[in-house]
Amino acid sequence: MGQMEDMGSRIAAGVTGELNEFLTFTLGAEEYGIDILKVKEIRGYDAVTRIANAPEYIKGVINLRGTIVPIVDMRIRFRLGEPRYDQFTVVIILNVAGRVLGMVVDGVSDVITLNAGQVKPAPEFGAALDTQYIIGLGTVEDRMLILVDIEKLMTDGEMALMESAAVAA
Amino acid sequence: MSSTQSTPGNASAIDMSQFFQVFFDEAAEHLADMETQLLAVDPAEPDAESLNAIFRAAHSIKGGSGTFGFTDMAELTHEAETLLDRLRKRELQITVPMIDTLLEAGDVLRAQLARHRGESREQVDAAPIVRRLNALASETNEPQAAARSLSLQFTLIAQANFDMLLADLSRLGEITTLQGPDAGRNCKVGLLTDADDAEISVRLRTAAEPASIQVSVSGQESAPVADPGYGFFSDDPAPVRAEPADPGYGFFTDAPAAPGASAPHAAATESAASWGRRSTDDPNVVTAPAGRRGSDKQVVSPNGDSSSIRVGVDKVDQLINLVGELVITQAMLSQKAARLAAGENVDLSTGMADLERNTRDLQESVMSIRMLPMSFVFNRFPRMLRDLAAKLGKQVELKTIGEQTELDKGVIEKIADPMNHLVRNSVDHGIELPEERLAAGKPAHGTLTLRAYHQGGNIVIEVADDGKGLDRSKILAKATERGLKVSEAMSDQEVWLLIFEPGFSTADKVTDVSGRGVGMDVVKKNILALGGSVELESATGHGTRVIVRLPLTLAIMDGMSIAVRGDTYIIPLASVVELLQPGSREIKTVSGQGRVVEVRSEYLPVVSLSEVFGGESREADDKESIMVIVEVDGAKTALLVDELVGQHQVVVKSLEANYRRIPGISGATIMGDGRVALIMDIAALVKLARH
Numbered sequence: 001m002g003q004m005e006d007m008g009s010r011i012a013a014g015v016t017g018e019l020n021e022f023l024t025f026t027l028g029a030e031e032y033g034i035d036i037l038k039v040k041e042i043r044g045y046d047a048v049t050r051i052a053n054a055p056e057y058i059k060g061v062i063n064l065r066g067t068i069v070p071i072v073d074m075r076i077r078f079r080l081g082e083p084r085y086d087q088f089t090v091v092i093i094l095n096v097a098g099r100v101l102g103m104v105v106d107g108v109s110d111v112i113t114l115n116a117g118q119v120k121p122a123p124e125f126g127a128a129l130d131t132q133y134i135i136g137l138g139t140v141e142d143r144m145l146i147l148v149d150i151e152k153l154m155t156d157g158e159m160a161l162m163e164s165a166a167v168a169a
Numbered sequence: 170m171s172s173t174q175s176t177p178g179n180a181s182a183i184d185m186s187q188f189f190q191v192f193f194d195e196a197a198e199h200l201a202d203m204e205t206q207l208l209a210v211d212p213a214e215p216d217a218e219s220l221n222a223i224f225r226a227a228h229s230i231k232g233g234s235g236t237f238g239f240t241d242m243a244e245l246t247h248e249a250e251t252l253l254d255r256l257r258k259r260e261l262q263i264t265v266p267m268i269d270t271l272l273e274a275g276d277v278l279r280a281q282l283a284r285h286r287g288e289s290r291e292q293v294d295a296a297p298i299v300r301r302l303n304a305l306a307s308e309t310n311e312p313q314a315a316a317r318s319l320s321l322q323f324t325l326i327a328q329a330n331f332d333m334l335l336a337d338l339s340r341l342g343e344i345t346t347l348q349g350p351d352a353g354r355n356c357k358v359g360l361l362t363d364a365d366d367a368e369i370s371v372r373l374r375t376a377a378e379p380a381s382i383q384v385s386v387s388g389q390e391s392a393p394v395a396d397p398g399y400g401f402f403s404d405d406p407a408p409v410r411a412e413p414a415d416p417g418y419g420f421f422t423d424a425p426a427a428p429g430a431s432a433p434h435a436a437a438t439e440s441a442a443s444w445g446r447r448s449t450d451d452p453n454v455v456t457a458p459a460g461r462r463g464s465d466k467q468v469v470s471p472n473g474d475s476s477s478i479r480v481g482v483d484k485v486d487q488l489i490n491l492v493g494e495l496v497i498t499q500a501m502l503s504q505k506a507a508r509l510a511a512g513e514n515v516d517l518s519t520g521m522a523d524l525e526r527n528t529r530d531l532q533e534s535v536m537s538i539r540m541l542p543m544s545f546v547f548n549r550f551p552r553m554l555r556d557l558a559a560k561l562g563k564q565v566e567l568k569t570i571g572e573q574t575e576l577d578k579g580v581i582e583k584i585a586d587p588m589n590h591l592v593r594n595s596v597d598h599g600i601e602l603p604e605e606r607l608a609a610g611k612p613a614h615g616t617l618t619l620r621a622y623h624q625g626g627n628i629v630i631e632v633a634d635d636g637k638g639l640d641r642s643k644i645l646a647k648a649t650e651r652g653l654k655v656s657e658a659m660s661d662q663e664v665w666l667l668i669f670e671p672g673f674s675t676a677d678k679v680t681d682v683s684g685r686g687v688g689m690d691v692v693k694k695n696i697l698a699l700g701g702s703v704e705l706e707s708a709t710g711h712g713t714r715v716i717v718r719l720p721l722t723l724a725i726m727d728g729m730s731i732a733v734r735g736d737t738y739i740i741p742l743a744s745v746v747e748l749l750q751p752g753s754r755e756i757k758t759v760s761g762q763g764r765v766v767e768v769r770s771e772y773l774p775v776v777s778l779s780e781v782f783g784g785e786s787r788e789a790d791d792k793e794s795i796m797v798i799v800e801v802d803g804a805k806t807a808l809l810v811d812e813l814v815g816q817h818q819v820v821v822k823s824l825e826a827n828y829r830r831i832p833g834i835s836g837a838t839i840m841g842d843g844r845v846a847l848i849m850d851i852a853a854l855v856k857l858a859r860h
Binding site: 049060061068099161 | 490491493494736737781782783822823824826827828829831832834837839842843844845846847
């Protein structure tokens with residue numbers, strides 16, 4: 001219980017807080033980090049049912065223990081890396097905005113803890129990812145992590161993952 | 170004195186809002202109960218027990234609304250209670266205007282409740298109804314000789330409304346002296362009254378710590394302390410009478426167990442405890458005098474003898490989901506086991522058979538939790554009929570058959586409105602005025618029969634009246650006037666179906682009951698949207714019967730699984746008419762674009778699903794594909810699919826929960842192999858293909 005509260009206060013402190021844990025993953029040559037608390041689980045890519053007339057990066061829906069969950073391929077969405085689907089393909093199941101969805105990435109690396117000093121603001125640049133979704137750039141040894149506000153990204157109207165009404169809410 | 174006003178602010182020591190929902194639910198139940206009982210009262214020979222039951226329901230609402238600070242409801246129920254109290258004591262004879270006024274008071278209360286719930290913003294003006302109740306109840310009481318002067322000493326509980334208590338006490342007699350409440354919430358009230366101890370106990374218990382109450386007699390001699398019947402004036406805090414806890418009145422029975430009821434703030438523990446005790450005591454106190462006054466009859470719970478618990482629908486749905494998963498896992502396991510065992514391992518195969526049976530039983534039991542009896546819908550009609558009949562000057566008797574037939578909660582909620590329309594229509598258009606009926610050799614009062622029963626996997630609901638029936642020539646004339654294609658050669662059945670056309674009403678004049686012609690088409694649309702169907706039978710001079718067929722549940726559906734471009738889809742079986750292999754049958758084009766096929770001298774539009782779901786045309790394959798003829802809104806369409814997979818009962822899951830609406834798809838389901846299959850929305854799909 002005490003630990004939970006501890007964690008809670010850390011989340012409450014937000015990204016500017018002292019310590020944050022991030023799950024890191026790769027897309028092409030780039031390394032990204034997302035708030036670990038948004039991650040529900042990590043699983044393989046399997047049994048995806050296609051949805052006709054959906055955007056190309058929405059691979060379809062899967063059955064996650066009785067819940068229908070949409071799968072987004074970030075490699076297609078941001079044109080990074082080669083979309084390959086085999087036993088090594090990884091899906092990160094996220095819990096964002098009260099919804100469950102899966103995102104396909106090239107690989108999951110590890111969980112790292114960053115303190116505020118290790119996070120630098122992202123400069124304005126023409127990246128695949130609009131800077132409005134980037135919390136900052138994290139540095140661990142000689143690795144650079146692009147820290148993404150995954151909730152903001154996934155609920156964005158352009159992702160076409162939710163009804164526009166739900167996005168506005 | 171007024172500083173003890175019980176408002177939500179005063180009660181903030183414990184978070185009251187968590188109990189609001191309990192109060193709202195209970196109050197709604199008590200209101201419904203009151204209405205049922207009121208409608209059953211025969212003014213000529215009122216049943217003492219039902220008068221008591223009505224009084225108790227009103228009292229429970231008053232107590233709850235006072236505690237939670239909903240003063241408007243408390244004031245109105247207070248007036249209603251005053252009248253009811255006199256009625257049950259036989260000081261007044263119940264009359265029809267009284268029943269009407271009390272019913273109206275119930276309506277106003279319901280509106281107030283809706284406002285507190287945040288369901289409506291409308292301000293409710295209760296003043297007129299309060300005045301009318303007051304007038305009805307205000308025949309003065311003959312002062313009785315046996316007045317005693319009592320001195321009441323007690324400690325107020327934290328939530329008590331002292332003013333209301335005083336108002337309550339003053340109805341028993343005259344308040345002569347008054348001290349307090351002081352800082353310790355101790356009060357002393359002098360009361361000159363002829364009321365017996367039980368009366369006083371009921372009043373006091375709502376606001377005072379039971380253990381703190383002391384009563385001494387300063388006037389004539391009396392020995393209230395010795396009264397063994399109530400034990401009220403002793404210091405024993407135990408419930409007055411060891412009646413079993415009654416779910417109908419256990420207003421707060423689940424409150425002490427509710428999360429956080431033991432109070433987040435330590436300071437509140439004491440008041441919470443006394444509050445909990447008071448609330449469980451309350452029903453006993455109320456029912457005790459009622460039981461005695463109700464002579465030999467036992468106090469009967471208005472909710473019947475079935476005990477129940479209140480559970481959130483989301484919890485039930487979660488349970489249904491989990492069981493659905495279990496069924497799929499079990500199916501996968503038994504497939505694997507069948508391959509593995511192949512006659513060698515008998516233990517394994519018997520174990521798997523047991524597992525399968527248990528899983529199926531479990532699924533059935535869990536699904537039945539969501540089922541509610543039809544009485545949830547039927548119960549609203551006695552009142553509606555009473556009002557309607559009075560307004561139209563007709564006499565209508567209501568018969569309900571099969572109220573215990575169970576139906577999924579989701580369907581029940583959606584069927585209530587269409588049922589309303591049908592019943593209104595029957596009374597307004599079907600059943601004649603008494604003199605017309607007598608002239609036609611029928612009894613003056615018409616009979617409206619509501620019947621529900623199971624038939625196969627469906628539930629059938631009938632609304633039947635013994636009125637004048639539909640008028641064929643009138644409907645045909647009306648249809649011609651509206652430019653519909655009709656002919657005298659049409660069968661009765663076809664003619665009757667015309668009344669489901671939009672804007673169709675044959676009523677000579679528009680009343681505010683019905684006749685505007687918005688209704689039957691909406692009824693039909695709503696029922697079709699539930700996957701059901703409507704039929705109509707009518708015989709001139711003998712009546713009309715509307716037959717509504719509905720699936721038992723929205724969560725489970727009969728579907729046909731088909732394959733299109735390697736993906737599995739489900740077509741709701743309800744919309745499938747027939748299956749055909751086009752073979753040599755030629756698919757022709759109309760003006761180079763739309764394609765049609767001739768099926769039994771009917772030209773049906775052809776929709777290729779692989780085109781709709783894939784985007785490219787593959788006309789070359791059309792001959793190998795299978796045609797599924799579906800019917801939507803009376804129009805048939807031929808769907809071309811690649812392969813027929815099978816027929817299943819599928820559990821319908823929402824796509825919107827985590828994703829969004831997909832055009833032409835109504836939901837999703839999980840197949841036996843654990844994969845997701847999308848369920849087609851045939852109506853939307855056909856529309857989609859046309860554009």
